[in-house]
Amino acid sequence: MSVTESTLAIRAQAGDLEAFGELVELFSGQARRVARAVLGDPDDGDDAAQDAFLSALRHLKRYDPSRPFGPWLMRIVANAAADRRRRRKVRAAEELSESTAGGGVGPDVETDRRAFLEAFQSALARLPERQRMAVTLFDVEGYSHAEIADILGIPQGTVRSDVFHARRRLRLALTCWQHHWKEEVV
Amino acid sequence: MRHSPFDHRPWRDLGRVLREVLEAGDNRVFVTRVMAEIRALDVRPFRSDWWEVLGGWARPGLAAAAALVALTIGLTISSRASGAVEETTTADDALQASTEASVLTLATNPPDVGFILGTFPER
Numbered sequence: 001m002s003v004t005e006s007t008l009a010i011r012a013q014a015g016d017l018e019a020f021g022e023l024v025e026l027f028s029g030q031a032r033r034v035a036r037a038v039l040g041d042p043d044d045g046d047d048a049a050q051d052a053f054l055s056a057l058r059h060l061k062r063y064d065p066s067r068p069f070g071p072w073l074m075r076i077v078a079n080a081a082a083d084r085r086r087r088r089k090v091r092a093a094e095e096l097s098e099s100t101a102g103g104g105v106g107p108d109v110e111t112d113r114r115a116f117l118e119a120f121q122s123a124l125a126r127l128p129e130r131q132r133m134a135v136t137l138f139d140v141e142g143y144s145h146a147e148i149a150d151i152l153g154i155p156q157g158t159v160r161s162d163v164f165h166a167r168r169r170l171r172l173a174l175t176c177w178q179h180h181w182k183e184e185v186v
Numbered sequence: 187m188r189h190s191p192f193d194h195r196p197w198r199d200l201g202r203v204l205r206e207v208l209e210a211g212d213n214r215v216f217v218t219r220v221m222a223e224i225r226a227l228d229v230r231p232f233r234s235d236w237w238e239v240l241g242g243w244a245r246p247g248l249a250a251a252a253a254l255v256a257l258t259i260g261l262t263i264s265s266r267a268s269g270a271v272e273e274t275t276t277a278d279d280a281l282q283a284s285t286e287a288s289v290l291t292l293a294t295n296p297p298d299v300g301f302i303l304g305t306f307p308e309r
Contacts, residue, residue, distance in 0.1 A: 028217050032210045117203075
Protein backbone atom coordinates (compact mmCIF):
# COMPACT_ATOMS: atom_id res chain seq x y z
CA MET A 1 0.00 0.00 0.00
CA SER A 2 1.22 3.49 -0.80
CA VAL A 3 2.18 5.57 2.21
CA THR A 4 0.82 8.59 0.40
CA GLU A 5 -2.72 7.28 0.06
CA SER A 6 -2.75 6.08 3.65
CA THR A 7 -1.52 9.44 4.95
CA LEU A 8 -3.99 11.29 2.75
CA ALA A 9 -6.83 9.10 3.94
CA ILE A 10 -5.95 9.73 7.60
CA ARG A 11 -5.80 13.47 6.98
CA ALA A 12 -9.10 13.34 5.11
CA GLN A 13 -10.69 11.40 7.96
CA ALA A 14 -9.67 14.25 10.24
CA GLY A 15 -11.60 16.64 7.98
CA ASP A 16 -8.84 17.81 5.61
CA LEU A 17 -10.71 18.39 2.35
CA GLU A 18 -7.53 19.10 0.40
CA ALA A 19 -6.21 15.68 1.30
CA PHE A 20 -9.41 14.13 0.03
CA GLY A 21 -9.01 16.17 -3.15
CA GLU A 22 -5.61 14.58 -3.66
CA LEU A 23 -7.15 11.15 -3.22
CA VAL A 24 -9.77 12.03 -5.83
CA GLU A 25 -6.95 13.06 -8.14
CA LEU A 26 -5.03 9.83 -7.51
CA PHE A 27 -7.99 7.54 -8.09
CA SER A 28 -10.21 9.47 -10.50
CA GLY A 29 -8.88 7.71 -13.62
CA GLN A 30 -9.36 4.30 -12.08
CA ALA A 31 -12.81 5.09 -10.69
CA ARG A 32 -14.03 6.50 -14.00
CA ARG A 33 -12.77 3.50 -15.98
CA VAL A 34 -14.36 0.98 -13.63
CA ALA A 35 -17.65 2.89 -13.60
CA ARG A 36 -17.60 3.13 -17.37
CA ALA A 37 -16.88 -0.59 -17.65
CA VAL A 38 -20.13 -1.17 -15.78
CA LEU A 39 -22.28 1.47 -17.45
CA GLY A 40 -20.83 1.69 -20.94
CA ASP A 41 -21.59 5.36 -21.33
CA PRO A 42 -18.82 7.82 -20.33
CA ASP A 43 -21.21 10.43 -18.91
CA ASP A 44 -23.06 7.87 -16.84
CA GLY A 45 -19.71 6.49 -15.74
CA ASP A 46 -18.57 9.93 -14.57
CA ASP A 47 -21.83 10.48 -12.69
CA ALA A 48 -21.41 7.13 -10.95
CA ALA A 49 -17.75 7.83 -10.15
CA GLN A 50 -18.76 11.19 -8.66
CA ASP A 51 -21.49 9.54 -6.58
CA ALA A 52 -18.86 7.08 -5.38
CA PHE A 53 -16.41 9.80 -4.29
CA LEU A 54 -19.14 11.66 -2.40
CA SER A 55 -20.22 8.44 -0.72
CA ALA A 56 -16.60 7.59 0.10
CA LEU A 57 -16.15 10.96 1.79
CA ARG A 58 -19.34 10.54 3.83
CA HIS A 59 -18.28 7.09 5.02
CA LEU A 60 -14.57 7.76 5.30
CA LYS A 61 -14.57 6.99 9.05
CA ARG A 62 -15.30 3.38 8.15
CA TYR A 63 -12.09 3.08 6.16
CA ASP A 64 -9.25 1.30 7.94
CA PRO A 65 -6.02 3.20 7.09
CA SER A 66 -3.92 0.09 7.70
CA ARG A 67 -5.43 -1.41 4.53
CA PRO A 68 -5.06 -0.23 0.90
CA PHE A 69 -7.42 2.59 -0.06
CA GLY A 70 -7.92 1.45 -3.67
CA PRO A 71 -9.94 -1.74 -3.09
CA TRP A 72 -12.10 0.02 -0.47
CA LEU A 73 -12.87 2.84 -2.93
CA MET A 74 -13.38 0.48 -5.88
CA ARG A 75 -16.02 -1.43 -3.94
CA ILE A 76 -17.93 1.84 -3.51
CA VAL A 77 -17.44 2.67 -7.19
CA ALA A 78 -18.67 -0.76 -8.30
CA ASN A 79 -21.76 -0.44 -6.08
CA ALA A 80 -22.49 3.11 -7.23
CA ALA A 81 -22.21 2.08 -10.89
CA ALA A 82 -24.34 -1.03 -10.40
CA ASP A 83 -26.99 1.06 -8.57
CA ARG A 84 -27.08 3.59 -11.37
CA ARG A 85 -27.32 0.84 -13.93
CA ARG A 86 -30.25 -0.73 -12.13
CA ARG A 87 -32.02 2.61 -11.93
CA ARG A 88 -31.64 3.45 -15.57
CA LYS A 89 -32.69 1.75 -18.73
CA VAL A 90 -30.29 -0.12 -20.93
CA ARG A 91 -27.75 2.32 -22.24
CA ALA A 92 -26.61 3.21 -25.71
CA ALA A 93 -23.51 1.04 -25.55
CA GLU A 94 -25.70 -2.03 -25.35
CA GLU A 95 -27.96 -0.86 -28.13
CA LEU A 96 -25.27 -1.11 -30.78
CA SER A 97 -26.48 -3.38 -33.50
CA GLU A 98 -24.95 -6.77 -34.04
CA SER A 99 -23.60 -5.57 -37.38
CA THR A 100 -21.02 -3.39 -35.68
CA ALA A 101 -20.04 -6.07 -33.16
CA GLY A 102 -16.49 -7.44 -33.22
CA GLY A 103 -17.54 -10.93 -34.26
CA GLY A 104 -19.50 -9.68 -37.27
CA VAL A 105 -16.84 -7.48 -38.78
CA GLY A 106 -14.04 -9.03 -40.73
CA PRO A 107 -10.51 -7.75 -41.27
CA ASP A 108 -11.30 -7.18 -44.94
CA VAL A 109 -13.68 -4.37 -44.06
CA GLU A 110 -12.19 -0.94 -44.47
CA THR A 111 -11.59 0.44 -41.10
CA ASP A 112 -9.14 2.20 -38.87
CA ARG A 113 -8.04 2.19 -35.31
CA ARG A 114 -11.17 4.06 -34.24
CA ALA A 115 -13.37 1.41 -35.76
CA PHE A 116 -11.40 -1.27 -34.02
CA LEU A 117 -11.83 0.44 -30.66
CA GLU A 118 -15.56 0.84 -31.26
CA ALA A 119 -15.89 -2.81 -32.15
CA PHE A 120 -13.89 -3.78 -29.11
CA GLN A 121 -16.05 -1.55 -26.92
CA SER A 122 -19.11 -3.23 -28.34
CA ALA A 123 -17.67 -6.65 -27.52
CA LEU A 124 -16.95 -5.42 -24.01
CA ALA A 125 -20.50 -4.10 -23.64
CA ARG A 126 -21.92 -7.52 -24.45
CA LEU A 127 -20.10 -9.17 -21.58
CA PRO A 128 -22.03 -9.71 -18.36
CA GLU A 129 -21.56 -6.82 -15.92
CA ARG A 130 -19.51 -8.80 -13.40
CA GLN A 131 -17.14 -10.10 -16.08
CA ARG A 132 -16.58 -6.56 -17.32
CA MET A 133 -15.70 -5.40 -13.84
CA ALA A 134 -13.47 -8.40 -13.15
CA VAL A 135 -11.45 -8.12 -16.35
CA THR A 136 -11.11 -4.33 -15.98
CA LEU A 137 -9.97 -4.55 -12.37
CA PHE A 138 -7.53 -7.36 -13.20
CA ASP A 139 -6.06 -6.48 -16.60
CA VAL A 140 -6.39 -2.68 -16.53
CA GLU A 141 -6.11 -1.69 -12.87
CA GLY A 142 -3.82 -4.51 -11.76
CA TYR A 143 -5.75 -5.72 -8.73
CA SER A 144 -5.18 -9.27 -7.54
CA HIS A 145 -7.86 -11.97 -7.65
CA ALA A 146 -8.17 -11.74 -3.86
CA GLU A 147 -8.66 -7.97 -3.95
CA ILE A 148 -11.25 -8.24 -6.72
CA ALA A 149 -13.07 -10.92 -4.76
CA ASP A 150 -13.20 -8.48 -1.85
CA ILE A 151 -14.33 -5.59 -4.06
CA LEU A 152 -17.11 -7.54 -5.79
CA GLY A 153 -18.06 -9.66 -2.78
CA ILE A 154 -17.63 -12.97 -4.61
CA PRO A 155 -15.29 -15.98 -4.15
CA GLN A 156 -11.82 -15.88 -5.71
CA GLY A 157 -12.67 -18.86 -7.90
CA THR A 158 -15.57 -16.94 -9.41
CA VAL A 159 -13.25 -13.99 -10.13
CA ARG A 160 -10.81 -16.31 -11.95
CA SER A 161 -13.68 -17.78 -13.94
CA ASP A 162 -15.08 -14.33 -14.81
CA VAL A 163 -11.67 -13.06 -15.95
CA PHE A 164 -11.18 -16.20 -18.05
CA HIS A 165 -14.55 -15.96 -19.81
CA ALA A 166 -14.21 -12.21 -20.39
CA ARG A 167 -10.77 -12.65 -21.88
CA ARG A 168 -11.88 -15.48 -24.12
CA ARG A 169 -14.67 -13.37 -25.59
CA LEU A 170 -12.56 -10.23 -25.92
CA ARG A 171 -9.83 -12.28 -27.52
CA LEU A 172 -12.20 -13.00 -30.40
CA ALA A 173 -12.61 -9.28 -31.02
CA LEU A 174 -8.85 -8.79 -30.82
CA THR A 175 -8.14 -11.67 -33.18
CA CYS A 176 -10.69 -10.38 -35.64
CA TRP A 177 -8.88 -7.09 -35.90
CA GLN A 178 -5.30 -8.12 -35.42
CA HIS A 179 -4.25 -7.33 -38.98
CA HIS A 180 -5.26 -3.74 -38.48
CA TRP A 181 -3.47 -3.39 -35.22
CA LYS A 182 -0.02 -2.02 -35.52
CA GLU A 183 1.34 -3.79 -32.49
CA GLU A 184 1.11 -7.47 -31.85
CA VAL A 185 -1.79 -7.99 -29.48
CA VAL A 186 -2.41 -11.73 -29.66
CA MET B 187 3.31 -12.18 -27.30
CA ARG B 188 0.73 -14.95 -27.22
CA HIS B 189 -1.47 -14.97 -24.21
CA SER B 190 -3.90 -17.55 -22.95
CA PRO B 191 -7.15 -16.65 -21.21
CA PHE B 192 -6.07 -19.20 -18.58
CA ASP B 193 -3.05 -17.11 -17.65
CA HIS B 194 -3.38 -15.78 -14.14
CA ARG B 195 -1.12 -12.81 -14.76
CA PRO B 196 -2.45 -9.51 -16.09
CA TRP B 197 -2.68 -9.53 -19.87
CA ARG B 198 -0.78 -6.36 -20.68
CA ASP B 199 -1.91 -5.91 -24.28
CA LEU B 200 -5.55 -6.53 -23.52
CA GLY B 201 -5.24 -4.16 -20.57
CA ARG B 202 -3.86 -1.45 -22.83
CA VAL B 203 -6.72 -1.75 -25.31
CA LEU B 204 -9.30 -1.86 -22.54
CA ARG B 205 -7.79 1.19 -20.91
CA GLU B 206 -7.98 3.08 -24.17
CA VAL B 207 -11.60 2.08 -24.66
CA LEU B 208 -12.57 3.02 -21.11
CA GLU B 209 -10.58 6.24 -20.83
CA ALA B 210 -13.04 9.07 -20.28
CA GLY B 211 -11.13 12.26 -20.96
CA ASP B 212 -9.45 14.90 -18.85
CA ASN B 213 -9.20 13.88 -15.21
CA ARG B 214 -8.54 17.43 -14.00
CA VAL B 215 -11.95 18.56 -15.17
CA PHE B 216 -13.54 15.63 -13.39
CA VAL B 217 -11.62 16.28 -10.15
CA THR B 218 -12.67 19.95 -10.23
CA ARG B 219 -16.29 18.91 -10.77
CA VAL B 220 -16.24 16.43 -7.87
CA MET B 221 -14.63 18.88 -5.45
CA ALA B 222 -17.07 21.62 -6.47
CA GLU B 223 -19.97 19.25 -5.77
CA ILE B 224 -18.50 18.34 -2.39
CA ARG B 225 -18.22 22.02 -1.45
CA ALA B 226 -21.67 22.87 -2.81
CA LEU B 227 -23.36 20.05 -0.88
CA ASP B 228 -21.07 20.56 2.14
CA VAL B 229 -20.27 16.84 2.21
CA ARG B 230 -18.23 15.76 5.23
CA PRO B 231 -17.30 12.47 6.83
CA PHE B 232 -20.17 11.28 9.00
CA ARG B 233 -19.52 11.08 12.70
CA SER B 234 -19.68 7.58 14.04
CA ASP B 235 -23.29 6.52 14.47
CA TRP B 236 -24.47 5.48 17.93
CA TRP B 237 -24.87 1.85 16.88
CA GLU B 238 -21.32 1.84 15.58
CA VAL B 239 -20.11 3.18 18.93
CA LEU B 240 -22.11 0.50 20.72
CA GLY B 241 -20.85 -2.07 18.25
CA GLY B 242 -17.30 -1.05 19.07
CA TRP B 243 -17.98 -1.58 22.76
CA ALA B 244 -19.91 -4.83 22.29
CA ARG B 245 -16.96 -7.18 22.19
CA PRO B 246 -15.03 -5.85 25.22
CA GLY B 247 -18.36 -5.42 27.04
CA LEU B 248 -19.32 -9.05 26.47
CA ALA B 249 -15.85 -10.20 27.54
CA ALA B 250 -16.06 -8.14 30.74
CA ALA B 251 -19.56 -9.46 31.52
CA ALA B 252 -18.44 -13.05 30.95
CA ALA B 253 -15.43 -12.52 33.24
CA LEU B 254 -17.68 -11.01 35.94
CA VAL B 255 -20.15 -13.90 35.78
CA ALA B 256 -17.31 -16.44 35.95
CA LEU B 257 -15.83 -14.63 38.96
CA THR B 258 -19.20 -14.52 40.76
CA ILE B 259 -19.83 -18.22 40.14
CA GLY B 260 -16.33 -19.07 41.33
CA LEU B 261 -16.70 -17.06 44.54
CA THR B 262 -20.13 -18.56 45.26
CA ILE B 263 -18.88 -22.12 44.83
CA SER B 264 -15.81 -21.55 46.97
CA SER B 265 -17.76 -19.85 49.77
CA ARG B 266 -20.31 -22.69 49.84
CA ALA B 267 -17.59 -25.31 49.99
CA SER B 268 -15.85 -23.63 52.96
CA GLY B 269 -19.16 -22.82 54.74
CA ALA B 270 -20.21 -26.53 54.85
CA VAL B 271 -17.19 -27.46 56.94
CA GLU B 272 -17.11 -24.52 59.31
CA GLU B 273 -20.83 -24.25 60.10
CA THR B 274 -21.52 -25.32 63.77
CA THR B 275 -24.37 -24.73 66.25
CA THR B 276 -23.71 -23.98 69.92
CA ALA B 277 -25.93 -25.20 72.81
CA ASP B 278 -26.91 -21.63 73.62
CA ASP B 279 -28.15 -21.13 70.07
CA ALA B 280 -30.33 -24.23 70.36
CA LEU B 281 -31.75 -23.23 73.71
CA GLN B 282 -32.45 -19.66 72.69
CA ALA B 283 -34.45 -20.95 69.78
CA SER B 284 -37.18 -22.13 72.23
CA THR B 285 -38.47 -19.47 74.65
CA GLU B 286 -40.24 -21.92 77.01
CA ALA B 287 -37.16 -24.00 77.49
CA SER B 288 -35.05 -20.93 78.06
CA VAL B 289 -37.40 -19.80 80.85
CA LEU B 290 -36.56 -22.99 82.71
CA THR B 291 -32.93 -23.36 81.99
CA LEU B 292 -31.69 -19.82 81.97
CA ALA B 293 -33.56 -18.49 85.05
CA THR B 294 -31.26 -17.32 87.84
CA ASN B 295 -33.78 -17.96 90.71
CA PRO B 296 -35.30 -21.34 91.57
CA PRO B 297 -38.67 -21.87 89.95
CA ASP B 298 -41.87 -21.27 91.95
CA VAL B 299 -43.45 -24.55 93.01
CA GLY B 300 -46.93 -23.17 92.40
CA PHE B 301 -45.91 -22.32 88.84
CA ILE B 302 -44.65 -25.84 88.24
CA LEU B 303 -47.71 -27.50 89.84
CA GLY B 304 -50.00 -25.10 88.16
CA THR B 305 -48.90 -26.45 84.82
CA PHE B 306 -50.46 -29.86 85.66
CA PRO B 307 -54.21 -30.30 85.27
CA GLU B 308 -56.23 -30.65 88.50
CA ARG B 309 -57.72 -34.03 89.28
